[in-house]
Amino acid sequence: MYERKIPVDLTCPLRLTMSLIDSKWKSCILDELRGRAMRPSELHKALPEAAPRVLDIQLKELVDDGLVSKTVYPELPPRSEYAITPLGMTLIPIIDSMLEWGEKNKELFVRKYGEMK
Amino acid sequence: MYERKIPVDLTCPLRLTMSLIDSKWKSCILDELRGRAMRPSELHKALPEAAPRVLDIQLKELVDDGLVSKTVYPELPPRSEYAITPLGMTLIPIIDSMLEWGEKNKELFVRKYGEMK
DNA sequence: AGGTATCCCGAAGAATTTTTCTGTACAGGA
DNA sequence: TCCTGTACAGAAAAATTCTTCGGGATACCT
Numbered sequence: 001m002y003e004r005k006i007p008v009d010l011t012c013p014l015r016l017t018m019s020l021i022d023s024k025w026k027s028c029i030l031d032e033l034r035g036r037a038m039r040p041s042e043l044h045k046a047l048p049e050a051a052p053r054v055l056d057i058q059l060k061e062l063v064d065d066g067l068v069s070k071t072v073y074p075e076l077p078p079r080s081e082y083a084i085t086p087l088g089m090t091l092i093p094i095i096d097s098m099l100e101w102g103e104k105n106k107e108l109f110v111r112k113y114g115e116m117k
Numbered sequence: 118m119y120e121r122k123i124p125v126d127l128t129c130p131l132r133l134t135m136s137l138i139d140s141k142w143k144s145c146i147l148d149e150l151r152g153r154a155m156r157p158s159e160l161h162k163a164l165p166e167a168a169p170r171v172l173d174i175q176l177k178e179l180v181d182d183g184l185v186s187k188t189v190y191p192e193l194p195p196r197s198e199y200a201i202t203p204l205g206m207t208l209i210p211i212i213d214s215m216l217e218w219g220e221k222n223k224e225l226f227v228r229k230y231g232e233m234k
Numbered sequence: 235a236g237g238t239a240t241c242c243c244g245a246a247g248a249a250t251t252t253t254t255c256t257g258t259a260c261a262g263g264a
Numbered sequence: 265t266c267c268t269g270t271a272c273a274g275a276a277a278a279a280t281t282c283t284t285c286g287g288g289a290t291a292c293c294t
Contacts, residue, residue: 056273
């Protein structure tokens, strides 16, 4: 795993919160898991633009940070499920306000940056 | 300036909003400017841990995105001021909820990651 | 002229994150 | 047996962001 060489000042509440969710797919993962627990393969299907390996890594970080929980069912074929934790749920209002902001202002930026498709 | 090779799907409202504020110092800059306009040198003093060049670049991007405005006073010595725009102000509730979240949960992560000084 | 201060910007390299490729392991089905 | 699906992880490459270094412009002051 990668070891940071330049520490971040997590004393700043803003940077602390940011550090937990500003990776490329973390906010999307939390948004997907808000309604129900999902299996890894489901998440991969739900976020097809994300490289599977990246999803796995960011999922693991979310688990390490206590925002998501992982349950492994000792079955065959193997099955596991990721669910948002109560702590993770407390971030949902932030996700929601970002969703709402993006919805309300998207025309502004689609015009500026193009469809980006 | 750097040209992206992998486009981001800004059709997703969450990723759109994120893309505007998830650079290292953008949220901090908006937080600093929320109260009053500031000169670049003031911002550098307010955020001493940020490399000045990075602040300049991110400030410029915020201006390009319409979240911050720049006013240059044709004086000598030169003076300019950055202020948050009405559009930028609509992001403040999001910043606030992140500040609040970080404040409320910081002990959890300080314990986990250390003081990070 | 040499020093200050202000603001801005280019370029190279380091740091970090993301992407891609590859490999492990298990068991069911053709 | 070979191929499939599921889940996970190492390692190298590529992409992106951040850091550092240094320069340019202007006009003031000594």
